[in-house]
Amino acid sequence: MTGLPAIRRIDLTLGGGVDLDDVVGRDDVIANWWKALETRSLRVTEPRRFGKSTTLKLMASRPPAGWICLYNTVQDASTVERLIELTLGMIQEHTSFSHKVRQKIRSFGQAVGPKVEVQKWGATFELAADFRKTPFHAFEAALADVHAELEKKDQRLVIVWDEFTDCLKKIRDSDPVAGPHQAAETLSLFRALRERVCGRRIRWILSGSVGLHHVLRSLPNAGSVNDVDTVALGPLEPEPAKWLARCLLLGQGRYDEPRLAALLTKASSGIPFVLEHMVAQISASGVAPATEEEAQRTLTLAADAMDAGEAMVPLLERIRTYYSDDDWKAALIILDELAAKPRKLSGLVERMATKLGREVDEEWVRSITERLVEDRYLMFDRPALRYTWLYGAFRGIWHAKRRLE
């Protein structure tokens, strides 16, 4: 890890978007992702508010020599055309591509009246009517040109689609009959595209707080992202987390307090968003924890404050929409049980049967538990053969939010 900068005042943003110059502790993970991109495309899943978008934007803002990285959030793209338009728009606006390539891409589009910049990282681009029926043709042709230019200049391109799971779900839900087929087809066509025109020069990063597996299992053909490797972001390491805690405390007009920063680092599991809310709690109450137990109490109070101010939508709100009613109820029971203590699968099955007042299928409980593992809320502790919450801070927040005993 590279050295940390000197301690300085940093203001709380509480989810409002951190200044990229204030982001530390992500160099190693970004370096690992660049290395992995040499050989394959990637998908990143971590729970909500973990720092995925921040890290990806940081990555896009400082690519290593020879790489171009285009970031966009595709959460609101509810059709394949829109997804392709967003992507072509990004390429067309990026100044490192030659005038010729950008002009060529523009030729797939049409004038769309007064341009509205949808978002800072986005671009306005609309496919011409002819291509709206066959958007993949336009996309493939455009990418072939981009590829040729990358080849000539010996460069490589990474396209980041943040919140891709939401986009795919919207395509799936656009029509009860055709939607699932369109979503499956989108995945297969993108896979074919990766194989046909992207070669080693164009890679993708698909990111989201909800694992793609939730949507994949509901599609007629689920195997189309097998060539994309899953990578984790993880929390901040203790040293950068402590650095951030000290800076945030200074930003609140407090003195430099390394001991308090260490307590906050541990209780927050190194998740910057949680850390920020704990510092906000200390600042608002004027009470700083002096022990690990007191730091847990600060976490609980911070969790309450997050909800009261609706600064944090419910921890698993987005994930909820990916479960059927029955599965969601079961997921709640699993998360509640594991918030109290780690358990073996057999223990979870037993508790589920008691709570639901009926016999339950072990495979059903296993599949829901494993989905929560894939979304990185839970983990399987192999030596102990027990499931447990992956991040202690999220366990604590869940415990507080659900008013568990």
Ligand SMILES: Nc1ncnc2c1ncn2[C@@H]1O[C@H](COP(=O)(O)OP(=O)(O)OP(=O)(O)O)[C@@H](O)[C@H]1O
């Ligand atoms: N390295 C960091 N340093 C300081 N603050 C950070 C860092 N990473 C994240 N944050 C804080 O956490 C907030 C959430 O980060 P971000 O939006 O990147 O998370 P996310 O995983 O993309 O969340 P979501 O799943 O809701 O899209 C940021 O707005 C910022 O306040």
Ligand SMILES: [Mg+2]
């Ligand atoms: Mg995000």
